[in-house]
Amino acid sequence: MPVSSQSDITRRLVSIANRLRERGVKVGTMEIETALRLYKAAILLSGYNYYPLSRIIDAVFVKRDYEKAILDDVLRSTVGESVERGEEAPSKKKGKAEKKQEKSRAMGGSSLRSRRCLEMLKRYLETENQGYLDMIRDELRIDTRSEVKEYRVGGEIALEKLIARFALNPRDYSALARIALMEGETAILAMRHLSSKRKRRVAEQIASMLAKLSGGRRLRVKGGKWEKTYQRERIDIRRTLILKSRGKIGEVAYRRRRKTANIVLIIDRSDSMRKHADKIVEIASAYLNKASHLVLFSDEVKVTSISSWKSRLYLLDQILDLSFHGYTNITMALRQARRLAKPGSTLVLISDLQQTIKDHSPLKLIEDLGKGGYRIIIYTTKEASRVLGTTLRGDITTISFG
Amino acid sequence: MSEESYRKSYESIVEKVWGIYAEAHPPVQPVRNPEAAHRVLKEKYKLLVDVNLIILVYAAFLDGRPVLFEGPPGTGKTEIGEALLTLWSGREAFVLPCSENYDEYRVIGDFHPLKAYKYGFNEKSFLPKPLLAAMIMDTGVLIDEIRRSNEEFQNLLLDIIDKRRIIVPELRMTFRASGVGFQFIFTSNPEDLAQSELSDAFLRRVVRIKFSYPDPERELEILRLRLSHLDVKVPEEIMSLSVEVVSRLRKEDLLYKPGVSDTVRWMEVSSRIASLKGKTRVDVSDVLEAAKAVLVKRVEDEESVLDIVESMIR
Numbered sequence: 001m002p003v004s005s006q007s008d009i010t011r012r013l014v015s016i017a018n019r020l021r022e023r024g025v026k027v028g029t030m031e032i033e034t035a036l037r038l039y040k041a042a043i044l045l046s047g048y049n050y051y052p053l054s055r056i057i058d059a060v061f062v063k064r065d066y067e068k069a070i071l072d073d074v075l076r077s078t079v080g081e082s083v084e085r086g087e088e089a090p091s092k093k094k095g096k097a098e099k100k101q102e103k104s105r106a107m108g109g110s111s112l113r114s115r116r117c118l119e120m121l122k123r124y125l126e127t128e129n130q131g132y133l134d135m136i137r138d139e140l141r142i143d144t145r146s147e148v149k150e151y152r153v154g155g156e157i158a159l160e161k162l163i164a165r166f167a168l169n170p171r172d173y174s175a176l177a178r179i180a181l182m183e184g185e186t187a188i189l190a191m192r193h194l195s196s197k198r199k200r201r202v203a204e205q206i207a208s209m210l211a212k213l214s215g216g217r218r219l220r221v222k223g224g225k226w227e228k229t230y231q232r233e234r235i236d237i238r239r240t241l242i243l244k245s246r247g248k249i250g251e252v253a254y255r256r257r258r259k260t261a262n263i264v265l266i267i268d269r270s271d272s273m274r275k276h277a278d279k280i281v282e283i284a285s286a287y288l289n290k291a292s293h294l295v296l297f298s299d300e301v302k303v304t305s306i307s308s309w310k311s312r313l314y315l316l317d318q319i320l321d322l323s324f325h326g327y328t329n330i331t332m333a334l335r336q337a338r339r340l341a342k343p344g345s346t347l348v349l350i351s352d353l354q355q356t357i358k359d360h361s362p363l364k365l366i367e368d369l370g371k372g373g374y375r376i377i378i379y380t381t382k383e384a385s386r387v388l389g390t391t392l393r394g395d396i397t398t399i400s401f402g
Numbered sequence: 403m404s405e406e407s408y409r410k411s412y413e414s415i416v417e418k419v420w421g422i423y424a425e426a427h428p429p430v431q432p433v434r435n436p437e438a439a440h441r442v443l444k445e446k447y448k449l450l451v452d453v454n455l456i457i458l459v460y461a462a463f464l465d466g467r468p469v470l471f472e473g474p475p476g477t478g479k480t481e482i483g484e485a486l487l488t489l490w491s492g493r494e495a496f497v498l499p500c501s502e503n504y505d506e507y508r509v510i511g512d513f514h515p516l517k518a519y520k521y522g523f524n525e526k527s528f529l530p531k532p533l534l535a536a537m538i539m540d541t542g543v544l545i546d547e548i549r550r551s552n553e554e555f556q557n558l559l560l561d562i563i564d565k566r567r568i569i570v571p572e573l574r575m576t577f578r579a580s581g582v583g584f585q586f587i588f589t590s591n592p593e594d595l596a597q598s599e600l601s602d603a604f605l606r607r608v609v610r611i612k613f614s615y616p617d618p619e620r621e622l623e624i625l626r627l628r629l630s631h632l633d634v635k636v637p638e639e640i641m642s643l644s645v646e647v648v649s650r651l652r653k654e655d656l657l658y659k660p661g662v663s664d665t666v667r668w669m670e671v672s673s674r675i676a677s678l679k680g681k682t683r684v685d686v687s688d689v690l691e692a693a694k695a696v697l698v699k700r701v702e703d704e705e706s707v708l709d710i711v712e713s714m715i716r
């Protein structure tokens with residue numbers, strides 16, 4: 001994102017949301033996420049890589065008219081960090097957008113348009129949202145009518161043609177593959193898209209072959225006979241393929257049921273952590289999509305398991321609504337976490353490591369867990385991390401904040 | 403129900419929907435580029451809409467979020483909403499003016515009582531209604547004056563928008579949105595105290611866009627756009643005068659404040675009156691006469707409105 005980076009925008013959104021909350025305007029995490037997504041889409045749609053963030057905030061954070069006055073006040077009092085970077089007075093906005101427009105015209109328009117299409121293509125690959133393809137089609141149709149064609153240099157024409165080909169037929173993998181070759185960042189996404197589609201196709205072929213072979217039954221490994229199975233067994237395609245390549249055509253490998261490795265997010269919400277609230281939200285959000293459990297602790301421990309996307313939202317809500325009080329018992333929280341996840345899992349601990357309740361030493365337990373096969377990531381204060389760095393062994397990473 | 407027969411009755415409902423609604427909702431050239439949409443709105447729909455507003459609406463659509471247009475009467479919410487939905491989905495949008503007693507039978511589907519008696523509750527007796535039709539036809543829906551509906555209905559809508567599917571229990575069938583054309587715009591006038599409030603849960607899920615009266619320059623621009631087709635022309639001075647009058651009325655303590663639609667209508671009626679009198683241009687007397695017909699909506703306001711109008715136009 002050009003005007004400012006995405007994390008920058010997120011930070012501003014979170015900070016404004018927080019200030020609104022302080023004034024009694026309820027702004028949930030869902031709204032912050034929505035605002036961010038809308039902002040991204042709006043920038044893309046605007047064509048000048050610019051859209052006033054304040055408008056998004058207005059549309060998403062403000063629910064009733066009286067809240068608008070509060071928002072205006074909050075925005076006014078946001079000293080030193082104006083919402084629109086370099087966009088202090090509303091009257092200037094137009095000027096700036098216009099300048100951008102002029103600049104884009106000076107560039108011949110075509111290159112910018114290609115970039116835009118590429119951006120939309122990227123979004124499509126990320127989200128598989130049909131709407132982006134439609135927009136590309138729109139964009140390029142307009143293009144063929146206008147005079148821009150003449151200005152174009154070789155590379156750009158080729159790229160736009162390829163994008164158009166793909167937009168008209170999203171199964172045109174060869175076009176996508178060629179775009180991927182030409183474009184750095186898009187390439188990664190494109191390859192992922194390609195490989196997952198390809199994999200899916202191969203998997204479908206194998207599955208249909210297997211279904212034919214088995215007639216709905218599972219192959220008993222011993223004795224090599226087909227027998228009925230009532231349990232749903234998942235076929236391990238990779239291993240089946242390997243068997244195939246070794247000439248064992250009829251043999252099928254099944255997935256072993258295994259508890260998968262997890263990430264447990266452990267957050268200290270004792271009184272002393274209050275001053276790090278911003279950091280907690282920032283760090284926790286980064287793990288949110290991966291975590292399987294959330295452990296909040298002070299002198300007591302609260303565990304939330306995360307299963308679906310919905311409860312992830314709930315989880316984020318919890319993090320954003322954190323209240324800080326109580327003493328700290330890190331050891332108890334870690335013991336709880338150990339029960340939730342088996343070795344091989346990752347434990348992410350956010351704490352200032354100030355144990356204020358008598359229990360076994362948390363550092364000792366952290367070290368034991370590290371030796372016991374857990375991967376441990378600790379986010380803590382500068383001082384604490386300095387101490388930790390010299391004392392802990394095992395798969396333990398410490399990162400300082402504040 | 404076997405898969406085969408499910409497919410058949412599903413298809414017969416889809417067919418029914420197209421049969422009933424296709425004519426009233428013909429395809430149009432979709433316009434998904436905001437600047438192009440701005441142009442088309444102006445030229446084809448005679449609507450002056452800020453590009454940033456279009457961008458925000460389209461961004462919400464891309465994100466599958468419903469949009470709420472909030473603002474005083476006559477600021478173009480309904481017309482602009484309908485036009486944007488139409489341009490986005492490439493098909494004439496559905497418009498549902500809300501009423502207190504809306505429920506799923508009125509908006510999703512109902513059963514023909516006699517046919518239901520004869521054939522049972524199945525696709526033969528089923529009558530698809532606009533919301534289901536819009537989903538099947540991948541078309542936008544404008545829910546006008548949402549605050550007139552009950553909360554249960556609002557929750558039903560949110561559920562459909564969220565999950566992009568409609569379940570009809572009697573048919574044991576689930577319909578799913580197939581494309582991105584199925585989008586929603588709600589309109590509401592928060593100053594209308596007679597209507598109920600929207601719940602927090604509802605407001606949290608929508609992208610809220612505030613409409614307000616345009617500044618005089620813009621209103622004048624709208625007038626020029628809207629009145630260009632009239633045979634009996636309204637002179638520029640009269641247009642600016644009318645804009646001044648309405649903006650003054652909006653500052654007064656009136657029960658009904660004139661919107662842009664009233665300014666437009668006022669000038670249109672003035673032109674009609676002038677034409678009846680055989681004039682070639684509208685003059686002040688026509689405007690005064692039209693004011694009585696157009697600007698006075700409530701008896702309680704009559705005196706103050708006419709006082710202001712007469713004092714300003716002479």
Ligand SMILES: Nc1ncnc2c1ncn2[C@@H]1O[C@H](COP(=O)(O)OP(=O)(O)OP(=O)(O)O)[C@@H](O)[C@H]1O
Nearest residue numbers: 448449450475476477478479480481624662663666
């Ligand atoms: N931006 C605009 N461009 C062109 N015409 C406009 C605009 N805003 C308002 N109008 C005028 O207002 C009319 C549309 O009013 P509309 O009924 O859509 O307003 P509304 O906000 O939905 O009002 P209500 O609350 O009474 O339903 C148009 O026919 C036109 O005369």
Ligand SMILES: [Mg+2]
Nearest residue numbers: 479480546589
């Ligand atoms: Mg309306």
